[in-house]
Amino acid sequence: MHELGITQSIVDAVLDAVEEPTIKCVHLEVGRLSGVVPDAIRFCFELVADGTRLASARLDITEPAGRGECRSCGLEIDMEDLITRCACGSVDIAVLAGQELRIKTVEVG
Amino acid sequence: MCGTCGCADEESKTIVLEQQVLAKNDGLADANRNWLQTRGIAMINLMSSPGSGKTSLLARTAREFDAAPLAAVEGDQETGLDAARLRDSGCPVVQINTGTGCHLDATMLADGLRALRPPHHSVLFVENVGNLVCPALFDLGEQARVVLASVTEGADKPLKYPHMFRAADLVLLNKIDLLPHVDFDVAGFIDAASMANPGVRVQRLSVTTGEGITEWYDWLGEQAHA
Numbered sequence: 001m002h003e004l005g006i007t008q009s010i011v012d013a014v015l016d017a018v019e020e021p022t023i024k025c026v027h028l029e030v031g032r033l034s035g036v037v038p039d040a041i042r043f044c045f046e047l048v049a050d051g052t053r054l055a056s057a058r059l060d061i062t063e064p065a066g067r068g069e070c071r072s073c074g075l076e077i078d079m080e081d082l083i084t085r086c087a088c089g090s091v092d093i094a095v096l097a098g099q100e101l102r103i104k105t106v107e108v109g
Numbered sequence: 110m111c112g113t114c115g116c117a118d119e120e121s122k123t124i125v126l127e128q129q130v131l132a133k134n135d136g137l138a139d140a141n142r143n144w145l146q147t148r149g150i151a152m153i154n155l156m157s158s159p160g161s162g163k164t165s166l167l168a169r170t171a172r173e174f175d176a177a178p179l180a181a182v183e184g185d186q187e188t189g190l191d192a193a194r195l196r197d198s199g200c201p202v203v204q205i206n207t208g209t210g211c212h213l214d215a216t217m218l219a220d221g222l223r224a225l226r227p228p229h230h231s232v233l234f235v236e237n238v239g240n241l242v243c244p245a246l247f248d249l250g251e252q253a254r255v256v257l258a259s260v261t262e263g264a265d266k267p268l269k270y271p272h273m274f275r276a277a278d279l280v281l282l283n284k285i286d287l288l289p290h291v292d293f294d295v296a297g298f299i300d301a302a303s304m305a306n307p308g309v310r311v312q313r314l315s316v317t318t319g320e321g322i323t324e325w326y327d328w329l330g331e332q333a334h335a
Contacts, residue, residue, distance in 0.1 A: 002212055002243035009130050017126055024121055028130075035246055035272040046159045071307075082271040083304050094309035105123050 001025035004048070010041070010050045010103060018106050023057045025107035032081050033066040033098035087101030134247055137215035141250025141264040149230040151177075151332045154249055156273060157257035158266075159239030162283040164191045165316045166257065166325075170196035174326050177333040180227035181234040182212040188322055191236060201225060210298065212243035216251060234334050241270040253332055258294040259284040274305035279312065280330060286315040 007085050014026055045059050057070045066079030072090035079098060085091050129135065136260050145152050164183075171179050181202045183191045192204035203225045206215050213235065227233045235251065237244040256277040258266050261284055267274040274280065280302050282295070299311050312328070314321035 005210065005212070005214065005243075006130055006246075009133060013128055013133065014126070015129065017128070018124055026254075059253055082275060085266060090307075091304045103126045103128045103130060105124055105125050105127075107121050109121050 001040060002043075003037060005046045006101070007041050007044035007048045008055055011045070011052060013103055014054060014106055015052060018053075018108060019106060020108035021053060022109040023054050023106055024109050025058045025060055026054070027050055027104040027106070028059065028061045029064060029100040029102045029104055030061050031064045031066065031077060031098040031100035033095060034101045038063060062104075064097055064100050067096045068093035068098075069096055070094075131246070131248075134215045135215070137219060138248035138250040141218055142252075144222065145153050145233070145250060148227075150227055150233050151231075151253075151335060152233045152249070152251045153329075153332060154235045154237060154241060154244075154251035154254045155257060156237045156241070156244045156254065156277075157239060157259075158241045158262060158268060159174055161239075161257045161259040161262065162316050163236050163239070163257055164194055166281070166283065166314075167200070168194055168198045169316050169319075169322070170234075170325070170329070171195060171200035173322070174232075174329060176326070176330040178228045178231040179223055179234065180231055181236060182213075182218065182221040182225060183236050184217070184238045186210070201227070201245045205244060207238055211240050212238050213249060214247045218249045230333075231325075232329060241266065241273045245276045249305070252335065253278040255279045255281060255307040257281045257283055258298070260287050260291055260295075264294045264298040265301055267298070267305040269303040273300055274309070275301075277306055277309055279310050280306075281325065282311060282313045283316055285313045285320060 030036050042059055049055050068079045069076050069087035070090055071092040071094055073088040075086055077086055084093055129202045157163050158285050179200050181195050181200050183204045186207050189204045192202045203221050254277050256273055262286050304307055311323050
């Protein structure tokens, strides 16, 4: 489960970037095509944040939907999965959105 | 004030980070890449599910490939068994045990490079932890990614693990000597790999009989002199 390592990266990055003693909330963007499961992040966050300034922080995760552009016909389409077939029949799709894995903001008290 | 989840009170303030979660790993991977490039070392990240034949492929390659010196970093959760197998083939190797970790990351690789000190103008293999999910997300600083599958697995693996196959520069289909004995749809596998990664090169191979091994060495030679 790579989410444990990823959650550790999130906690480390926030602790590095923020000096305030109490961190109340961390806003993440985890795209639907990122290969990362938000529920697994939530599960790991409690374990990883324990004993740090993030121990009582809430996690708020937005999940941007997948969007792509067909490299064959140029059409922009929704992507439910990484493998999506365009109406023209091509599966050669450039991902435009949905692969985000970003710490957006941190709320401190 | 938190506008998204309403978690904050009036004394709260928002700090904008806009930081990639894997920024630290990716920065270290770039440092590894620079270190390798200045020494002319071609690092190949080899990934597959457990049992596809990564170590066997490397052991045979270590015995036969002569276009460049070889070295290897072995990643496993536990044991030094793979490193011992490769060492027997004459390949300098370091073993990294990830413990509970399911993949190698750029920090572990940097430690491995320091311990191994691969020769200039060599090909350095990284045998990642056997896992078709997690290693796909972590850049190590490699020049190319090779995903190995075998005919004793399902032909639909590329559809089930699209992140891994999408990240591949080369897909190897191993154990083709077993095709008469197993129900495996080679054309279906190639179609599935092409759906996950349009245009990706798929090479058939048997590490046991040597069928297709020359094409593997040709590809490796191109990488060594890229």
